[in-house]
Every structure is written in structure tokens, then in C-alpha cells.
Amino acid sequence: MGVQEKKERLHSFYRDLYFRLLRSIRTVALYGEDHAESKRRVKEFLVPLSRYLVQRPALTILFMHGEVVIENMPITELTDSHIKVVRRMEEMKLQRLQFRRGITTKELTFFLKLMAPLLKNPANGDLVLAKNQHRFPHLLAGALPYGDTAQISPEEIPGGVESMRQAVLSLSGSLKDIFNGLDGPLSASKVSLAKEATERLEGMIERDELPLKMILYRRSSDPDPYIHAINVSALCMALSRQLDLEESIIEEMSLGGLLHDIGMHLTPTISLSNSQALSLEERKRRWEHPVRGAEILLATPGMPDLPPIMAYEHHLHYDGGGYPRRVKGRDLTLAGMIACVADTYDNLRRNRPTQKALPMTRVLDWMDSQIGKRFHPIVLKRFRSMVKDLSKGEGEINNL
Ligand SMILES: [Fe+2]
Numbered sequence: 552m553g554v555q556e557k558k559e560r561l562h563s564f565y566r567d568l569y570f571r572l573l574r575s576i577r578t579v580a581l582y583g584e585d586h587a588e589s590k591r592r593v594k595e596f597l598v599p600l601s602r603y604l605v606q607r608p609a610l611t612i613l614f615m616h617g618e619v620v621i622e623n624m625p626i627t628e629l630t631d632s633h634i635k636v637v638r639r640m641e642e643m644k645l646q647r648l649q650f651r652r653g654i655t656t657k658e659l660t661f662f663l664k665l666m667a668p669l670l671k672n673p674a675n676g677d678l679v680l681a682k683n684q685h686r687f688p689h690l691l692a693g694a695l696p697y698g699d700t701a702q703i704s705p706e707e708i709p710g711g712v713e714s715m716r717q718a719v720l721s722l723s724g725s726l727k728d729i730f731n732g733l734d735g736p737l738s739a740s741k742v743s744l745a746k747e748a749t750e751r752l753e754g755m756i757e758r759d760e761l762p763l764k765m766i767l768y769r770r771s772s773d774p775d776p777y778i779h780a781i782n783v784s785a786l787c788m789a790l791s792r793q794l795d796l797e798e799s800i801i802e803e804m805s806l807g808g809l810l811h812d813i814g815m816h817l818t819p820t821i822s823l824s825n826s827q828a829l830s831l832e833e834r835k836r837r838w839e840h841p842v843r844g845a846e847i848l849l850a851t852p853g854m855p856d857l858p859p860i861m862a863y864e865h866h867l868h869y870d871g872g873g874y875p876r877r878v879k880g881r882d883l884t885l886a887g888m889i890a891c892v893a894d895t896y897d898n899l900r901r902n903r904p905t906q907k908a909l910p911m912t913r914v915l916d917w918m919d920s921q922i923g924k925r926f927h928p929i930v931l932k933r934f935r936s937m938v939k940d941l942s943k944g945e946g947e948i949n950n951l
Pocket residue numbers: 811812840865866894
């Protein structure tokens with residue numbers, strides 16, 4: 552089955568499931584929960600949902616701006632009557648509905664019974680749902696935790712972090728397919744996987760499933776090996792936008808951010824058994840990864856211009872330092888300097904074998920001290936103003 556066909560099948564599964572959910576709410580409203588018809592409708596929804604939850608830990612439905620998005624896939628073909636329902640959901644501040652593995656008929660029926668009158672009169676719906684949340688532990692219903700008004704630290708909202716984690720997990724699955732067993736230029740299918748991953752990442756940031764604010768503010772101890780690629784891609788994209796670059800350039804920047812360390816993922820040509828030799832090999836790989844990465848990307852058909860440049864230049868400094876050693880008289884590109892800022896920031900903000908993640912203020916202070924040295928003054932200034940804009944009203948979480 553082709554990728555497109557799989558996508559279409561999944562889309563029609565989500566759409567069908569969504570309609571089954573609405574039908575079950577309406578039937579429970581009409582006949583009451585004990586009626587045979589209600590039981591039949593509830594089962595019609597729960598059976599395919601449970602089958603889905605065998606494979607994935609949760610299914611998330613988002614209601615935003617008059618749109619229904621299931622597992623990152625917008626369900627566009629809604630009829631008028633459904634749009635009214637979406638509006639009601641929004642009125643009761645129900646932006647996210649998440650069904651988790653382990654959900655029972657009893658929990659679901661209780662939730663549907665609660666929803667039925669709320670769809671007619673949504674006033675205080677959020678309070679009613681919150682008060683009864685303990686009655687349906689495998690179902691999360693409420694506002695998304697990252698609204699503009701969120702006052703508490705995102706780390707204190709397990710649901711929010713969990714949904715972010717899921718967003719990252721789904722992306723990192725595709726990155727694994729790209730980087731695993733890498734021994735030369737990328738195939739056409741890997742290139743399209745990478746482009747698709749950056750588009751998905753952009754969508755997740757736009758929909759606030761993976762807010763940029765969180766990428767910047769959350770000190771990362773995530774062991775996921777691809778989280779750095781995801782973060783650098785997101786930061787390159789945002790910083791390019793901040794610098795008013797063209798949309799087509801922004802796309803390339805985002806792809807370059809995702810692939811900047813691709814040289815690190817090359818399969819080693821020799822296998823060494825003793826640990827000292829291994830660390831030597833590791834060091835060699837580190838020094839060589841910008842060149843190796845640029846080589847792979849340059850030799851990859853269909854690869855745009857910027858990613859190889861970003862792979863080559865992301866460890867080079869504005870004042871001529873860094874590595875690989877610079878050929879005299881050669882200027883750095885804006886793309887390389889953006890990648891350097893994004894890469895350095897993320898490296899300092901996550902736990903690595905050699906160094907623990909640093910608090911945000913320390914990282915920013917140090918980066919300020921490197922203005923005109925390691926970093927291009929304008930690029931760094933724009934990065935700082937982006938951080939400042941995002942931090943409005945978030946003084947509490949500076950030291951995450
Ligand atoms: Fe690197």
C-alpha cells in the first residue's frame with residue numbers, strides 16, 4: 552500500500568470514528584444511556600476505537616477555529632450540522648478530547664451522558680467536565696494547556712507534556728527511518744520523508760501541539776536521539792521567519808535544521824571493541840560530521856541548496872573560529888549562522904553525556920557574551936527578540 556493510500560485510509564477511519572462519536576452522543580441524549588439503541592451506538596464507536604488503541608496509546612481529537620483535527624489530520628469534510636457541534640465544543644472550551652488505552656464502556660457512557668445536555672447548553676461546560684474528570688480516567692476533556700493565558704509552568708501539566716511528547720514521538724519515528732543504516736546519499740523516499748517531517752513539524756507548531764515556546768523553554772532531558780534534529784529544525788524555521796526570509800527559503804532552512812547533523816548518523820566503517828578506541832572514533836566522527844554531512848547532502852538528488860551549507864557551516868563561528876577549518880577569505884552564509892545559533896542554543900539546553908542542560912538565563916547570558924564572536928550580531932539579536940516575544944507573561948518558567 553502506498554503512503555498516500557495509507558493516509559487516505561487513516562483519514563476515512565478518523566472521520567468515520569468522529570461521526571460515530573457524535574451519533575453516540577445524540578442517541579444517548581435522545582433515549583438515555585440504558586436504551587438498547589444507545590448501547591448499540593456506544594459500541595459502534597468503542598469497538599473501532601479500542602482496536603486503534605491496541606496499536607497507539609491514545610487518540611486525540613482537537614476542536615480549534617471551527618475545525619476538527621484528529622491525530623494531526625484535519626477532518627475537512629464536515630457538514631453544517633457538525634460545524635455547529637464544533638462551535639459548541641469551543642464554547643464550552645473543549646479544545647482537546649483524548650481517548651486513552653484502557654477506556655471502558657462505563658467511562659465512555661458516563662462522559663457521553665455528560666456531553667449530551669452540554670451540546671445544547673454549553674455554559675460552564677468546562678467546569679462540569681473538569682469536576683467529573685475522575686469518573687473517566689482514560690478520557691481527557693478540556694482546554695489545551697498552552698493557551699495565552701496559561702499561568703502555570705508547563706512542566707506541571709502532565710497532559711500537556713504528554714501530548715507534546717506524543718507529537719515528538721510521531722516525528723522521531725520518521726527521522727529514525729531517515730537516519731538508520733545511513734551509508735551514503737539519501738534515497739528519493741528518504742528525502743520526501745524528511746520534507747514531510749518538516750511540514751508536519753510546522754503544522755504541529757502552528758496548532759500549538761508542539762509550541763515553539765516549549766521548545767525554547769523546556770530544558771530537555773529527553774533521551775530521544777532525534778529530539779535535537781527536531782528542535783534545531785523548529786528553531787531554524789522560526790528564526791528565519793523572524794528575519795523575514797522568503798517562505799521557500801524558510802522551508803529549506805527547516806529541512807537544513809533537521810538534517811544538519813546527518814554526518815553524525817553515518818554508519819561507522821570500522822567497528823572497534825575497546826572503549827578508548829571507541830571514544831577516539833566518536834571524537835573523529837564529531838570533528839568530521841560537518842564535512843561528511845555536507846558531502847551526503849550534496850550528493851543527494853533533489854536536495855535543495857541550503858541543507859548542505861547548513862551541515863557544513865553550523866559549527867563555524869562569525870569571527871572565524873569553530874570547525875571545519877575555514878578556507879581563508881570565505882564568508883559564512885546567513886543560513887549557516889542561523890543554524891549555528893539554533894544548534895548552540897539547543898545543545899546547551901539539553902542533557903548530553905559531557906554536560907548537563909543549563910538554565911535558560913545562563914544560556915542566553917552566555918550567548919549574549921558571544922555576540923560578534925561566535926554569533927552574527929543581527930542573527931543573535933533577532934533570536935533574542937524572538938525569545939523575549941515568546942516569554943511575555945512567562946517569567947515563572949525562566950529556570951526550567
Ligand atoms: Fe553538529
